[in-house]
Amino acid sequence: MKTKKTFPLSTINSILIITFLSVVIFPISFWTYMNFQKNMERNFDDLFVQSKNIADILLEQEVTSLEKSSKEMTEYLQKLYKNKSKKIKFDSPLVDDVDIAFIIQKDEVMDLSTSYFDTTYLIKNINYQSAGAHVSVFHVEQKGENYLILLKESKIINYENGQVIANLFVGNILNDDFGFLNKIKERANLKEVSLYVNGKYIASTQEKDQLKYSFDELSNSILKKENAIYAKKRLTFFHQDDNIDLVLLLDNQMLKKIKNDFFNQLIVLFLIILIIAVASYFIIRAIILNPLENLLEFASKVREDKNAVYEESFIDEFNIISLGLENIIGSLRDVEERYRLAVDGTKEGLWDWDIETGKVFYSQQYEEMLGYNANEIKGTLKSWQESIHPDCKEDALKKMKAHLKQETPYYEAEYQMRCKDGSYKWVRVRAKALYNNNIAYRMVGFHLDIEHIKLLEKKSKEQESVMTQQSKMAAIGEMINNISHQWRQPLSIISTVATGIKLKLEYDIFDKEEAIKELELLNTTSQNLSGIIDQFRDLAIESRNKEDFDSAVVLDKSLGLVESSFKELDIKLHQKLEHKQLHVYKNQLIQVVLNIVNNAKDAVAKLPKNELKLIFVETSTVDGYFTIRIYDNGGGVEEGMKESLYEPYMTSKHESQGTGLGLYTVKEIINKQFDGTVQNQTIKFVYDNHAYVGEEFLIQFK
Missing domain, CATH: 3.30.450.20 (PAS domain)
Known part of the structure; x- marks a missing residue:
């Protein structure tokens, strides 16, 4: 695994300060810039609104001047009235104050204009029928030129009968010599002012071919283009159908001044943050880093030297931490010493x-x-x-x-x-x-x-093998004793039949048919003896492999070997065997059962002759476990002997009658070879309406 790169605390502090500058200054700068943009746009908008208001004021002045001229000319014409049939003639310098002046009398148009404009064409194309008492604005196009005309209508009335003699129309052209636009430019301190009607160029303080924008670009209220800021403002002073727009251009010097002010403020802000960051670095170093380095140095010393002293800081928390570190490291040092002593010991x-x-x-x-x-x-x-x-x-x-x-x-x-x-x-x-x-x-x-333990285990296994062999020899000895009982009757039969045949031959009373029956009896008896020898041989041979067999059949034959000796002692052996197919070590199972049964025989044999001697062998399957239950009425095992009952060489018999290995062998076989259990207890039971006490052995395995 790669080792992680480490850095000194002072370096980390510097990195944190730089990170702080990066994280704080740039967002603040960006935020400041965005606010500047918003404020600048707001200021620009306010400036353009102010410029539009100036335009409205100038326009109002134009309207006021036009209304004054209209009033004076109307009063003058009223005085010229002689009679209703006489046509009005106008000859006054008042007409020089307006760009257009004409009279409509009985559908005849009288042009009174003295300006240099083609007033005849303009009058013809003005929709003066829509003019009213209020000033109206009209847009007229002539030979590629666009004119924006303020027009005021007045009525010449016969005061005698109240009839209208004629209609007087006076008007001014707003783009006449750019006077109106120049006034807006000068008073609003703008660089450029342009006039549009329904999106069409009317006039500008700048040559048309030098305009650096198109009207379509002014879809929003403010346009920024090539370090210039344009604004479109609509004139709403008149109730006209045409859209009349002013396009205003801010002075570049003012824009540069605003930007310079912003960058100066930004530099000042950056310097303030930088000073704060540098001051923070030294403050943090003095307040935190230096005491922390002293604390780390103390922690390193106190691990080896319990008498190390910490130079107290003016910060209480560091002093508290130093005490905690001293206690913790001291405890760890003690644990480490105990651990070392424990490992060494x-x-x-x-x-x-x-x-x-x-x-x-x-x-x-x-x-x-x-x-x-x-x-x-x-x-x-x-x-x-x-x-x-x-x-x-x-x-x-x-x-x-x-x-x-x-x-x-x-x-x-x-x-x-x-x-x-x-x-x-x-x-x-x-x-x-x-x-x-x-x-x-x-x-x-x-x-x-554990080398010595393995040697002891090896010796224990060898000893165990010896004890198992001794137990087996004892069982074989017991078996031979049982065989001797089993053979007595057959041998007696053979001897009797042989003697009878001999006597019949000697006295010449031999009967062939009767001799055949006696010879068949001899053969049957010999076969029984041969079966007993086979059973003895099977038991004597050690089985190293598991076998499949019927438990009831095998146990019944095995118990038959001790039946004769039981009869001689007047012992009743009761069997209740379940037919169960087993796959275990057959001879070891027989050895276990016969060992316990022989112990039971020795126990009941001690009973008085007039008492009933009983041994029961029962098998069943309980919760998946094959169970062998062997019990007797021999009175049970004494309490003092129960704890050591399964120990080797433990016996209640005389030394000449037992080895003390029977039950030890039973437990070893059941526990190790059958992975089962063997238990015993003294029980009370009833048989044939009589109560008895005896020892019960319970063997269970899968």
Whole structure:
């Protein structure tokens, strides 16, 4: 695993300050810029609104002047009226104050204009019928030229009869010599002013071919283009159908001044933040970093020197932390010393495996256990793997993988390890892994030298084998005794029949048919003897493989071997056997049953002659377990003997009558070869309306 790159705290502090500057200054600058843009646009909009208001004022002045001229000319014409049939004649300098003046009398148009415009064409194309008492605006196009005309209508009235003699129309052209637009430009301090009607260019303070925009670009109220800011404002002073727009251009010097003011403010802001950041660096270093470095230095010293002293800081929290560190590190130091003493004092070898790096720490005891000197074994997992005996390696690694996958709570195993001299030694290992997100990252364990335990186990197995053989020989001896009982009657029959045939031959009274019957009896008796020998032979031969057999059939035949000896002792053997197909060691099962039955025989044989002697053998299947129940009425085992009943060489008989290995062998066979259990208890039971007390043995296995 790669080691992470580290940095000093001062470097991190500098990086944090730079990051702070980057994170704070740029967003603030951006925010300031955006606010500047908004404020600038707002200021521009206010400026353009102000310019539009100036235009409205100037337009109102134009209207006022036109109304005045219209009034004066109307009054003058009223005085010229002689009679209703006489035509009005106008000859006054008042007409010079307007661009257009004409009279409509009885559908005749009289042009009174004195301006240089083609008033005849303009009057013809003015829709003066829509003019009214209020000033109206009209757009007229002539030979590619566009004119915007303010027109005022007045009525010439005969005061005698109240009839209208004529209609007077006076008007001014707004784009006459750009006077109206220039006034707006000067008063609003604008660089350029243009006039449009229904999107058509009318006039401008700038030459048309020098305009750097198109009217279509002014879809929004403000247009920024080539370091210039344009605004379109609609004139709403008149109630006209045409859209009359002013396009205003801000002075570049004013725009530059606004931008310069913004950048100056931004520089000042940056300097303020920079000063704050630098001041913060030194303040943080003085208040936090220096005390923290002293704290870390103290933590390093106090680990080795319990008398190390911390130079107190003016910050209470650091002083409190120093006390906590001193206590914690002191406790860790004590734990480390106790751990070292514990490891040094124990006979177990410690190993610590860092799974992520692959490095393994082996304690001195671990190495000495295998005959090595300190630090002689390489600190790798491979060293451990190579030292395991080939016969044990697969099982050891399999168990370790299972534990690393969290399939077992601990890693426990026993295996042989190669020592420095090439010999192998048995060790027992117990370890546990630590996990992070279900992935093992560390594993610590101990090795215990169990070579002496394995030697004791070997001796114990040899002794156990001897005791098993002794038990078997005792069972065979018991079997021979039973065989002798079994053979008495058949041998007596053979002897009687043979003697009878001999006497009949001697006295010449031999009957062939009767002799055949007697010879058949001899043959049957011999076959029975042969069967008894086969049973004895089967029991004497040790079975190393499991066999399939009917439990009732095998146990019935086996119990038949002791039937004769039981009859001689007047013992009643009761059998209640379930037919169950078993797959176990047959001879070992027979040996177990006969051992317990013979013990029961010895127990009931001690009863007085006039008392009933009973032994019961029952088999059944309970919860999937094959169960053998053997009990008697011999009074039970004494309480003082129950705890040691299954110990080897434990017997209640005389030394000449028993080896004390019967029940020990029973338990060893059932526990180890049948993976079952054997239990006993003293019970009370009723048989034939009589109560009895005896010992019950219960054997169970799958």
